[in-house]
Amino acid sequence: MQALLDSADVVVIGAGISGITTAFELKSRGFDVVVLEQRFPSYGASGRNAGSLWIQTCRSGTELELSRAGQRKYLDYIDELGNTFDYRQNGGLFFFETEEQGTILEEYVSDRRALGLEIEMLDQESARRRSELVPRTAIGAVYCAEDAQLSSPKFVRAVASASARAGVRIYENTSALSTIRNGDIVSGVRTVRGDVMAPALVWATGAWSVSLDSEGIEIPLITARQGQLIMQATTPIPDAPIMKGPRGVATCTAIAELPSFKYSVFEHDGVGSLTEDVRLPFSYEDMISQSSEGVLWIGSSFDGYGSLNPHIGLAASKMMVDAAFDRYPEKVDLGIVGLWAGVASWTDDALPVIDRVDGAYVNVGHANGIATGPIGGQLMAETVMGETGPFHHALRSSRLPRK
Known part of the structure; x- marks a missing residue:
């Protein structure tokens, strides 16, 4: 039997923008949260970009509305954490x-x-x-x-630090290996360092989410x-x-x-x-x-x-x-x-998938992740809470064709 590394209400896999904001939002709603990251926060695509937040190029409808909501979400983070990530709206x-x-x-x-x-x-x-x-x-x-810019690595580090101060436990250099299930029920995740037991599991692993096929989670990315x-x-x-x-x-x-x-x-x-x-x-x-x-x-x-x-x-x-x-x-x-x-x-429609799929939760497929990542974290936390709204419906996995 694998050693027990930790246990929590929710385990979030991935510490990019999507994962770390999901953890922050869940903690603010009273959940005990563990984050697992294969390297360190913002190691992947969240740390390898110019931080450009484009509003003008978004197609009308959900894409534009979600990006605008994401931009407003940065202002909420500034109110709470200060502008420690060089946010500026110079167009x-x-x-x-x-x-x-x-x-x-x-x-x-x-x-x-x-x-x-x-x-x-x-x-x-x-x-x-x-x-x-x-x-x-x-x-x-x-x-x-309306277009803006920020430092996404600084943003991720700021939210990670705030999450840790609030009690979120972040495990770096800890790759997830597989979901632990009791029948069809998710009960945790197996990592290279031991098992993390949790009744709720969020995959926020960016491009690496293509490997979720082996978990029975098919997201056409x-x-x-x-x-x-x-x-x-x-x-x-x-x-x-x-x-x-x-x-x-x-x-x-x-x-x-x-x-x-x-x-x-x-x-x-x-x-x-x-x-x-x-x-x-x-x-x-x-x-x-x-x-x-x-x-x-x-x-x-x-x-x-x-x-x-x-x-x-x-x-x-x-x-x-x-x-x-x-x-x-x-x-x-x-x-x-x-x-x-x-x-x-x-995804084919350039919108993320934020949903519950096969007993686990997914927050993946952010084509415009600088804009949609932070609001995606909020929407993921709301989904775990059982809340619904227009964005939740528009971002369900069922809208996409199966592989």
Whole structure:
């Protein structure tokens, strides 16, 4: 018999944004909670991103409403924990480099305004006034005041520390091996260090949730490695917005659903590898941002579909280096301090799954996890409590086709 490591009311597996906020929310509702993490908090995709919180690019309906609720949730955390994670709402710029792109983005702005977003078209000069990081290749931009940015590793660490102070026990370097069941009833989880007994189990394991098939939990997730290039810090630009560009719009669902949208208009010498009916092995999401410390992030590449390989590929590296050369020739002497990938995961409809499945709970599939992760933690805790609402219904696993 395996040694007993701990026991609790709920055990949460995964200490990224989704898992750690789930633990925090459960503890605030009076549950005794244990968190199991295979490495350390924010080790995975939650710690490998620029912290961009995009509102303007979310499709109307649940995706937009959930992201807005997630943004409000950060303000709740600031009220409770202080702004220890560099949250700032400086807006987002979506710049364009051809007149044809600009025409499509004009329709995009009209669509967004109809939904109540604070958004406008800018000419080249006005865009450059918003941020000197706007490339000289840009001829205009869309600006939305609602987009924001934060440091997701700092956020995860802040919530983890607050959870620990409240009594949540976080076990690092403790991989979960399998669910312990008494018949069909979940009674705990087996780990490399011993058993943790709990009548409720939450899987918040991001891309690694594809392995839940062996537990009888089938969630149709798409996985890929998402690459980033990180350049050494320069003087931070005050109030700099986060930015997107036109060289691939792989996750911009609001644009892709426009009647006038054409994939070919948002490619650059093949960057993006997008077609109407086929997912090719490489795609690109044209994003640029600067951290509060002045670090410049350029990306993102998507390759290695169906894999859990976190190591950046040569083709992905070249795409991002080429983008940096084209946009910022004056910065070629800056050092590259990071070139890596995190393993991203999402569902076909770009919404997470927050539900009870086969006796356990799942909080996975966050395509826009910076926005939806914190509110997902609240929704997961409410689901464990037996509470329901519009979001709970929209995020059930039954909406997705079985594998």
